[in-house]
Amino acid sequence: MPTRAEIEALDRTDPLAGFRSEFTLPPGVIYLNGNSLGPMPTKAAVRAAEAATLEWGVGLIRSWNTAGWFAAPYKLGDRLAQLLGADAGEMVVTDATGLNQFKAVAAACALRPDRRVIVMEGSNFPTNNYMVQGLAAFLGQGHDIRFVEKDGILDAIRDDVAVVALTHVHYKSAHVLDMAAITAKAHAVGALTVWDLCHSAGAIPVDLNAAQADFAVGCTYKYLNGGPGSPAFIFAAKRHHAAMQQPLSGWWGHAAPFAFDRDYRPADGIGRMLTGTQAIISLQAAEPGIDLAVRADKHLAWAKSRAMGDLFITLVEERLGVDMFRLDSPRNGLLRGGHVALAHPHGYPIMKALIEAGVIGDFRAPDTLRFGFSPLYLRYTDVADAVDILADIMARDVWRDERFQARDAVT
Numbered sequence: 001m002p003t004r005a006e007i008e009a010l011d012r013t014d015p016l017a018g019f020r021s022e023f024t025l026p027p028g029v030i031y032l033n034g035n036s037l038g039p040m041p042t043k044a045a046v047r048a049a050e051a052a053t054l055e056w057g058v059g060l061i062r063s064w065n066t067a068g069w070f071a072a073p074y075k076l077g078d079r080l081a082q083l084l085g086a087d088a089g090e091m092v093v094t095d096a097t098g099l100n101q102f103k104a105v106a107a108a109c110a111l112r113p114d115r116r117v118i119v120m121e122g123s124n125f126p127t128n129n130y131m132v133q134g135l136a137a138f139l140g141q142g143h144d145i146r147f148v149e150k151d152g153i154l155d156a157i158r159d160d161v162a163v164v165a166l167t168h169v170h171y172k173s174a175h176v177l178d179m180a181a182i183t184a185k186a187h188a189v190g191a192l193t194v195w196d197l198c199h200s201a202g203a204i205p206v207d208l209n210a211a212q213a214d215f216a217v218g219c220t221y222k223y224l225n226g227g228p229g230s231p232a233f234i235f236a237a238k239r240h241h242a243a244m245q246q247p248l249s250g251w252w253g254h255a256a257p258f259a260f261d262r263d264y265r266p267a268d269g270i271g272r273m274l275t276g277t278q279a280i281i282s283l284q285a286a287e288p289g290i291d292l293a294v295r296a297d298k299h300l301a302w303a304k305s306r307a308m309g310d311l312f313i314t315l316v317e318e319r320l321g322v323d324m325f326r327l328d329s330p331r332n333g334l335l336r337g338g339h340v341a342l343a344h345p346h347g348y349p350i351m352k353a354l355i356e357a358g359v360i361g362d363f364r365a366p367d368t369l370r371f372g373f374s375p376l377y378l379r380y381t382d383v384a385d386a387v388d389i390l391a392d393i394m395a396r397d398v399w400r401d402e403r404f405q406a407r408d409a410v411t
C-alpha cells in the first residue's frame with residue numbers, strides 16, 4: 001500500500017496540478033462526482049455574468065451579431081472538435097444529449113433506408129434507449145432495436161444493421177468500448193455508427209476521425225465542466241454532410257435562416273443538425289470548461305484519472321478487504337473511463353453518509369456507488385482522504401443511521 005508520503009509526492013509532481021486553481025471548489029468537500037456534474041470553472045461564473053449583464057442587459061438584440069451569439073454553437077463546436085479528434089465544421093454545441101441522439105440516429109437511419117435494425121447496449125444509460133425507442137415508434141417503419149451487452153456487440157453487427165448506437169464509456173461500470181474496432185465492423189457490413197461520448201469527453205482520449213466514426217453526441221456538463229444543463233454536442237463526419245437529414249428541421253438548420261422562406265432547405269454542413277434558438281447564457285458559460293479540457297493534454301489527463309482510480313481501488317481493498325465491496329469496473333485502467341463503480345447491498349445509505357462527511361460521489365440503482373476521478377482538479381491526497389472517510393463510515397457503521405435510509409428525489 002502506498003504511504004502518505006508517496007501519495008503527497010504524486011501531487012507535487014503532477015503535471016496537471018496547475019489546473020485546480022481554475023476551479024471554484026467549496027471548502028470541506030472532496031468532489032468525486034465530476035462524472036455527473038463537473039464543478040464550476042471560476043471563469044464560467046464570470047462568463048455567465050458577462051453574458052447576462054453585458055451581452056443581454058446592454059447589447060440586447062444586437063448581441064446576436066456583436067457578441068457572436070448566432071455563431072456560438074459553431075465556435076464552441078470547433079473548439080471541442082480539437083479535443084475529440086474531429087475537424088472544424090464537423091461539430092456544433094447545441095440542445096441536450098438526448099435530442100442530439102434522436103437527430104443523429106434519425107439521420108443515420110435515413111442514410112440506410114433499406115435496413116431496420118439498430119444495435120444498442122441494453123444496460124446503457126436509459127435515455128439513449130428511450131430516445132431511440134421513441135424514434136423507432138415515430139418513424140413507423142418497423143425499426144427494431146437489437147439490445148446486446150458488451151461481449152455480444154461485434155456478433156450482433158450483421159448485414160441487416162442500419163445503425164450501431166453505443167456509448168463509448170459505460171455510465172455505470174465505466175468499461176470502454178473499442179470505438180475503432182466496432183466502427184470498422186459496422187462499416188464492413190454497411191452500417192453506420194452513432195457514438196455517445198458523455199462519459200468520454202474530457203475523461204479519456206477520443207479520436208473520432210481516426211476511428212472513422214460517422215456520428216457522435218455527448219454532454220458538456222460532466223468532465224467538460226460546462227454547468228448544469230449546459231448544451232450538448234453533435235458530430236457528423238464531413239463525408240455525410242451532403243446527404244444527411246434530420247427530422248427536427250428548425251430554422252437554425254436552414255440554409256438561409258433570415259430569408260424566412262416557406263420551405264425547409266438544410267444548411268450546408270454541420271449547421272443542418274441545429275434546430276432552434278440556443279440557450280445562449282448556458283452556451284457562453286460552457287466555454288471556459290470546454291477550454292480547460294482542450295488546453296489540458298488529453299493523454300496526461302487520462303493517465304492521471306487512471307492512476308487515481310487505481311489508487312482508489314488499491315486503498316479500498318487494502319483498508320476494507322476485497323469482499324466488502326464488489327468492484328464493478330474494469331481493474332485494468334486501460335479498459336476503464338474516468339470513474340470507478342463499487343457495489344454494496346447498502347450502497348444508498350453508504351453514499352448518503354459519505355456525502356454528509358464531505359465525500360461527494362453518487363449512487364445508481366440498485367447497488368452501485370460511483371466515484372469519479374476527474375483529472376483537472378482532484379489530487380491524489382483527495383483520493384486517500386476519501387478512502388479514509390469511507391473506511392471510518394464502514395468501521396463505525398455510520399451508514400446504518402436512520403437519516404441515511406430515506407431516498408432523495410435525485411440520487
Ligand SMILES: *Cc1c(COP(=O)(O)O)cnc(C)c1O
Nearest residue numbers: 096097098125167171196198219
Ligand atoms: C449523462 C448522459 C446522458 C444525458 O442526457 P441528457 O439529454 O443530457 O439528459 C445521456 N446519455 C448518457 C450515456 C449519459 O451518460
